[in-house]
Amino acid sequence: MQEKGNLSINSENFMPIIKKWLYTDKDIFIRELVSNACDAVTKLQKLSMMGEADIPAEEAYKIHVVLDQDKKTLQIIDNGIGMTADEIKKYINQIAFSGATDFLSKFEGKTEDEGSEIIGHFGLGFYSAFMVADTVEIDSLSYQKGAEPAKWRCNGGIDYEMEAGERTERGTTITLFIGADGEEFLNEATLYAAMRKYCAFMPVPIFVDVLKEETEEEKASAKKAENTVHVSPEEAAKLTTEGAMDLLQEQQDAAEEAKAEEPKPLNDTNPLWQRKPSECTDEDYKAFYHQVFNDLNDPLFWIHLNMDYPFRLKGILYFPKLVEQMDMMDGEVKLYCNQVYIADNVKEVVPEFLLLLKGILDCPDMPLNVSRSALQNDGYVEKMNAYITKKVADKLNQLFKTDRSAFEGFWDDINIFIKYGCMKEEKLYDKVKDILLLKTTDGVYETVAEYLEKNKEKHENVIYFATDTNQQAQYIRLFKEQGLEAAIMDTPVDKPFVSFLEYKNQDIKLKVQRVDADIDSLQEKEDAEISEAKKQADEFEANQMQELFRAAVANEKLHVKLEALKAEKVSAMILLSEESRRMMEMMEAYANNEEFKAMFANMKPDETLVLNKNNKLVKALLSMAGKEEKKEDAALLCHQLYDLALMSHRPLTSEEMTAFIDRSNLLLEKLTAFEA
Numbered sequence: 001m002q003e004k005g006n007l008s009i010n011s012e013n014f015m016p017i018i019k020k021w022l023y024t025d026k027d028i029f030i031r032e033l034v035s036n037a038c039d040a041v042t043k044l045q046k047l048s049m050m051g052e053a054d055i056p057a058e059e060a061y062k063i064h065v066v067l068d069q070d071k072k073t074l075q076i077i078d079n080g081i082g083m084t085a086d087e088i089k090k091y092i093n094q095i096a097f098s099g100a101t102d103f104l105s106k107f108e109g110k111t112e113d114e115g116s117e118i119i120g121h122f123g124l125g126f127y128s129a130f131m132v133a134d135t136v137e138i139d140s141l142s143y144q145k146g147a148e149p150a151k152w153r154c155n156g157g158i159d160y161e162m163e164a165g166e167r168t169e170r171g172t173t174i175t176l177f178i179g180a181d182g183e184e185f186l187n188e189a190t191l192y193a194a195m196r197k198y199c200a201f202m203p204v205p206i207f208v209d210v211l212k213e214e215t216e217e218e219k220a221s222a223k224k225a226e227n228t229v230h231v232s233p234e235e236a237a238k239l240t241t242e243g244a245m246d247l248l249q250e251q252q253d254a255a256e257e258a259k260a261e262e263p264k265p266l267n268d269t270n271p272l273w274q275r276k277p278s279e280c281t282d283e284d285y286k287a288f289y290h291q292v293f294n295d296l297n298d299p300l301f302w303i304h305l306n307m308d309y310p311f312r313l314k315g316i317l318y319f320p321k322l323v324e325q326m327d328m329m330d331g332e333v334k335l336y337c338n339q340v341y342i343a344d345n346v347k348e349v350v351p352e353f354l355l356l357l358k359g360i361l362d363c364p365d366m367p368l369n370v371s372r373s374a375l376q377n378d379g380y381v382e383k384m385n386a387y388i389t390k391k392v393a394d395k396l397n398q399l400f401k402t403d404r405s406a407f408e409g410f411w412d413d414i415n416i417f418i419k420y421g422c423m424k425e426e427k428l429y430d431k432v433k434d435i436l437l438l439k440t441t442d443g444v445y446e447t448v449a450e451y452l453e454k455n456k457e458k459h460e461n462v463i464y465f466a467t468d469t470n471q472q473a474q475y476i477r478l479f480k481e482q483g484l485e486a487a488i489m490d491t492p493v494d495k496p497f498v499s500f501l502e503y504k505n506q507d508i509k510l511k512v513q514r515v516d517a518d519i520d521s522l523q524e525k526e527d528a529e530i531s532e533a534k535k536q537a538d539e540f541e542a543n544q545m546q547e548l549f550r551a552a553v554a555n556e557k558l559h560v561k562l563e564a565l566k567a568e569k570v571s572a573m574i575l576l577s578e579e580s581r582r583m584m585e586m587m588e589a590y591a592n593n594e595e596f597k598a599m600f601a602n603m604k605p606d607e608t609l610v611l612n613k614n615n616k617l618v619k620a621l622l623s624m625a626g627k628e629e630k631k632e633d634a635a636l637l638c639h640q641l642y643d644l645a646l647m648s649h650r651p652l653t654s655e656e657m658t659a660f661i662d663r664s665n666l667l668l669e670k671l672t673a674f675e676a
């Protein structure tokens with residue numbers, strides 16, 4: 001037996017769904033109701049343009065949000081299209097029947113842009129009012145000739161009442177009788193905050209009025225001010241009665257003028273991102289940035305996104321100045337849909353690497369779900385990502401090509417973003433790989449290719465880098481003395497970026513090594529022909545030193561090498577192979593992971609202490625070796641040299657530092673003893 005029928009919804013269960021499940025934040029009712037009011041105006045404008053509605057050209061469309069704290073009501077009043085009683089029944093009583101969609105289908109093809117600015121979509125937003133109100137009233141007068149005002153009232157259950165309305169002018173008044181759940185919105189500041197958050201760029205002027213009873217005191221002082229003529233004692237002396245009258249008149253005129261001046265709307269109906277880039281000045285971009293992101297610094301530069309096909313996307317992305325390195329993860333990308341604020345930093349929509357920037361993206365075609373808080377699918381997002389990535393890469397390349405010195409000037413601020421972006425978005429790397437800069441210890445900015453070319457005689461396809469110019473000053477000095485240069489890579493993104501660069505340049509077997517990873521380029525070239533006897537003598541000395549140091553620092557596994565370094569002043573340095581250092585860094589990063597810790601429990605850094613044969617102290621140490629009476633001093637010296645080398649390599653632990661200071665004092669004491 002076959003049966004067919006209509007599915008039905010139990011409307012009694014519907015309200016709790018709206019209240020509890022649909023929207024994440026309560027203040028969203030503001031967005032929904034004010035955007036409905038905007039839609040009402042947009043629809044009327046469209047009808048007027050099509051010749052379907054007779055509206056004077058100078059009509060001032062606007063929305064008022066009126067808070068009455070005494071009556072505990074919040075009203076959203078527009079002078080848009082309005083609704084007849086039948087339309088209220090159709091669009092409001094039928095839940096999930098959208099008047100917006102109905103409007104679009106009715107006028108399809110009649111307008112140029114197919115009504116694309118209309119925000120409503122699902123026919124649910126209105127009911128978000130019940131998240132904060134016990135009772136909601138609609139009072140509406142349609143634009144249609146001869147329409148009668150209609151009133152609808154519902155207390156959040158499944159029953160509604162309808163009667164003749166009171167509106168005498170076209171448009172709609174939604175009145176929310178705020179209940180216990182929405183009391184915070186009776187607070188002026190809370191209301192303003194929500195209005196600014198969601199409505200700051202909506203397309204119709206919005207005014208907020210807060211009705212308060214004037215206190216007796218306020219009334220009295222207002223009256224006094226009205227009747228008071230403010231004149232200086234000199235003026236008073238000069239004034240005739242007639243003059244005083246003139247002055248009073250002037251003041252009253254000024255007061256009248258001030259009264260007549262239109263209050264400013266809360267929102268900017270034509271935000272910068274909606275304008276043509278050619279019409280916006282640098283000052284406009286900066287002022288907009290300061291206003292939206294509350295950042296007193298000017299942005300470095302920006303990208304105005306303006307795309308119509310195959311999908312619509314407008315927006316401005318700003319590259320901010322980093323105040324401190326800690327700011328780097330603190331981007332702010334605001335997502336809008338037809339000038340209606342959706343959310344900040346929506347990970348599913350905004351390419352992850354952009355989250356380090358500040359900006360606004362307005363994507364009217366975005367497939368938002370019913371609550372507008374999440375996305376329905378990601379096909380659109382992929383396309384958008386690709387477009388934005390291309391725009392960002394184009395801007396960076398254009399800057400590099402047309403004004404390299406400005407690009408270099410920005411590098412310290414933008415390198416984190418670019419490096420992070422390259423690792424997150426391969427397409428970005430492909431497009432900017434040739435303009436990635438290395439800032440060298442000489443303060444020069446070079447592209448990777450330039451650096452490699454310049455240093456190819458000294459170290460082919462190797463990039464040396466320093467992670468901390470203070471700590472590694474010793475190594476950097478050595479590098480400089482040898483006419484070598486290292487890149488400064490001192491931000492957290494540099495750690496993974498180093499491996500990433502190697503990975504991406506496997507074809508040339510690129511090695512990216514920290515300055516303390518090897519000393520190949522710092523060594524004097526040995527004579528090709530070394531006698532067997534010399535070799536044996538060198539080996540003997542090296543073993544002697546290794547024993548001395550192992551005993552002095554109580555580390556049986558320490559490797560000690562004797563090398564002839566070009567820089568005489570350097571006594572000793574610690575080398576840690578690049579692989580070993582990266583492994584240690586990884587262990588630090590995963591210090592809380594027990595499994596990982598167990599796996600590498602026995603792993604020790606592969607450290608080598610290099611002693612410089614050309615250094616006087618090392619020479620002295622060599623002559624002390626094997627002499628019984630010098631044993632104690634030699635041990636002291638060894639430990640001190642070891643610590644000095646260690647200090648250039650990594651910070652000492654507190655115990656190491658205490659021992660170092662004690663030993664330094666002891667050595668100084670010995671020095672004074674020599675003097676005495």
Ligand SMILES: Nc1ncnc2c1ncn2[C@@H]1O[C@H](COP(=O)(O)OP(=O)(O)OP(=O)(O)O)[C@@H](O)[C@H]1O
Nearest residue numbers: 036040091098099100120121122123124125126172
């Ligand atoms: N201020 C208003 N003036 C005129 N019509 C209105 C107004 N508010 C609501 N409506 C009508 O009621 C319908 C339903 O509103 P509702 O907010 O529930 O859904 P929507 O705006 O169509 O879609 P969404 O759920 O995406 O907001 C609207 O489409 C519109 O036709």
